[in-house]
Amino acid sequence: MTMPNPVGSGMPDYSGSVPGNPGTVPAYRGTVPAYPGIVPGNPYADMQPAPEFAAAPSKALGVTSMCLGVIGLLICVGGLFFGAYISFDAHDSYERAMAPLAFIFGAIMIYIPGAIMNIVGLILGVTGRKRVQDSRHDTVFKVGIWMNVIPMILFLAAVTLTFLFAMAH
Structure with missing residues (x-):
């Protein structure tokens, strides 16, 4: 049977860290119990929660919204021009009467499709504006919201x- 970390390999020897036999671990400068339950009292008293870092402010939602x-x-402008083109092309009285409806x-x-894109862009802009942590980065989202409104x-x-x-007519 071979040892997991043979002597002279440069790897620390953890073979003594089994329940009931606390071994020495050079990295921790002392004995480390195999399980926290071996230590009397609160075994987690010295443990700190992992630090949580805030994510960098992302402007992706604002740019997508814009x-x-x-x-x-x-x-929208293309639709308005197309509606005007088909409604102003009226020749007789019936076509002129139906021109607003045709428009x-x-x-x-x-x-x-433009309205669907504007609604999605508006939702993305509002969501991004709610997520922003610094008010200086708020401008991108405001521009995105107004570009959709x-x-x-x-x-x-x-x-x-x-x-x-x-x-009127």
């Missing part, structure tokens, strides 16, 4: 103005 806001803004449906059909407000204003325009 990117989704830019993409949502581009899709709304055209813009909504294009903006649905602006397309929603723009689209809501355009649709509201279209309804008002349709009711």
Whole structure:
């Protein structure tokens, strides 16, 4: 039978650290019991919890929120231009009467993916802003939130103005 750490290998010899026979461990400069239960009293009195370090402030959620806001803004503007293109291309009175409805449906059909991106970006921005530990790093998340709110407000204003325009004529 071979020893786990033969003499002269440079590895410490723990062969004496068995229950009932506290061995010597050179790294601890003294006897170390094999199990904490051998020591009378509180065996864990000298143990300290592991230190917990705060994670570095990550701006990934804020940057992702801003990117989704830019993409949502581009899709929103594209949807509004597409809705305007199909509604202003009216030739007869029936098409002119249905132009506001065509604008709304055209813009909504294009903006649905953008709205989903804006909602996800808004959630990421708010979540990141809640996680920020230092108020100096809050700006990235505020920009991300506003980049997602602006397309929603723009689209809501355009649709509201279209309804008002349709009711006036």
